[in-house]
Amino acid sequence: MNKALLVSTALALTGMALGQNRIDTIRPDSPALAPYGELQIGVQTLNVVHPNQLDIVKATAGNPIPTYDRPLTLEVWYPAALTAEQKPGGVYETTTRDASIPIQVHGKAVRNATPQTAKGPYPLVIVSHGYPGNRYLLSHLTENLASKGYVVVAIDHTDSTFGDQKAFASTLMNRPLDQLFVLNEIAKLSAQGSQSFLSGLVDVQNTALVGYSMGGYGVVNTIGGGFTDFATTLQFAPPSKALALRAASNPEYAKTIDPRIKAAIAIAPWGMQVGFWNAQTLEGIKTPVLFVAGDIDDVSGYEKGTKAIFEQAIHADRYLLTFHNANHNAAAPMPAPLETYSNFPLFESYAEAAWDTVKMNNILAHFATAFLGQHLKGQTDLQKYLNLTEKSSEGTGDSYWEGFKPRTAVGLSLQHLPAR
Template identity: 55%
Template structure:
């Protein structure tokens, strides 16, 4: 009998060749990047027909209240810098890979226990690509991160939306990013103000007479806001949810007696005039503030635009029953949805944890700033891509996507519309009309 069992030497050779093939035959461009699809991704999660370009803009919001330097209740003014990232439908030259390297940081500014650690990660867009204006102007989506956070925190979603025919602008909120983290009172005041300023700046840069790559490319009269945590706090205020008297008092305690937040309450004459018709819809991921009395019944009643809330049922930052769900219940004049990830905590919006968080010795807090203990983060990303596509498609593009949102509260024997069999488990969807 011939012995056909492989020798140890041959086994090692096969193993070596297999590892060699995996490491050398798989180029870096084949990496699984934020936003790429898992096999069970729902129907609207895939990218759209457009190639994607990306650029960075530096903006200056002049003469803003500097609440970090308030003395005796009086605040000086300063020119507030804002860095924004813009994704847009683009023309990609033949043979040019649609890839980009983003630069971000872990840690916290001014915290010796959490030193800043720069890191990079990949994306599927081309830096400085030529805009594709062949289909006219595209709706605008403004994205606002948490505290602290980054304009690059949701690239899985920003790239995805740009590929579907949106201009997407993510704000790096000054004094609220990892690199420049400062007092919380700046975030409380400036979130909604930053959103409105960026909307106006993009309108200016998008004018047909403007000398900007955005000229004629963006329709700011057809805008949506997407906010996560403190970004959701600001987005809801821009949409009409005025802050409460208790919020103003809390702010004054932090800001040395300053009453600057009063301008974002229903009682301020200028507040309602700031709520214009340009913003058609809002997506609020885990919006913060209800458990701290930021809103009351009167303020929430001011929210009248279509709103999609996204939450984890175990959110221990914004709260769920007395937090996000209470905001949803109180927004009685809005056509609103609440998508709930059962047993998820607060991180239902960001990219998956970057590789830099996995290095030995890296603080656990950096990993937990991105991770969800009960869910696969990439799975959450795909589900968010699906539902945000449906919601914005309805309100900004007038697409017939209602079946993807008008769902039973839970899926029992049959999956939700757009989901593969057995894959809508662990999700809840509520819907309420005015």
């Protein structure tokens, strides 16, 4: 066991003893690329405003949809240069899925630390949570990637967080729009002379999107999966067929596909199972994608959901990582906060019945590191971690999954389909 893993294991055990909610635990059986990288991590909060957006919450049938300036809160993790007095570690003040229950979450990032510019600029990763969720839900992954040389921006999607959950139609309308806006906003803030801490720190020409559930729905649409015309007419969709703005049949939609987005990770993306895409509309996706899912997902679906998107996005080089016997919470949510342990429905909103959450988080970090390293940093040596036998159970000896200790990849499969 290497020194970094020993330290991480010791911190995890200490955190458990102290009753802490930790998002930085690395298990001894984690795959090779799961541990944090060599860089220290800083974190800052930004508040931005997307002007003149459709106010779906206030929309009424038969009337023009009003507009408003849409506020978004962003959490930004980045490589940091700590002073001699600063030690790694910090606390996130947030809530459980029940927003009336405040919690503290412990990780490695240092609040408002000075950015480490010597090795920059760094590729950008934009993270989009589920409905409801918040910008800390995937903080196990955001910290991990920042330690490996990425600037990672997680969005609090207005009308869709634990604290302000409103009409589902707002989430349907705004997910891809929020993701594209944040990319453009970070581009402005990272420009030389912007007066932001991000100035010169971010390489937005090499950007990835990571989305979970409704965040994954947004990712699929943002990278080229235009909605079907049928989806714009659903009873729960925004009124006046507002989703036609993001429909494959709209000639203006294709112009929004941003070439700066070089890769995407879609975890349990919602929508395929109710008709938001079909084989024809998914042909617009050309961005490399890593799909992640549980094969008993009863929210987004598997055979008719995530796996169907994977199979039908024929013009993209794509992978499907499956956690067998996992449901909708496969890999994405942070470990269930200790405050949920006395409330099973609340605990279950984070956890999986057949999988340990930390193990899933570690596996996601491993594959995200390999996938994003290739597409955003040109680290072709990481391809060996993706060139695997489809079913981990079929590998033995030298053919066992690269980077996994013997017997530790049980319950996983990885499929690959090249772009046509």
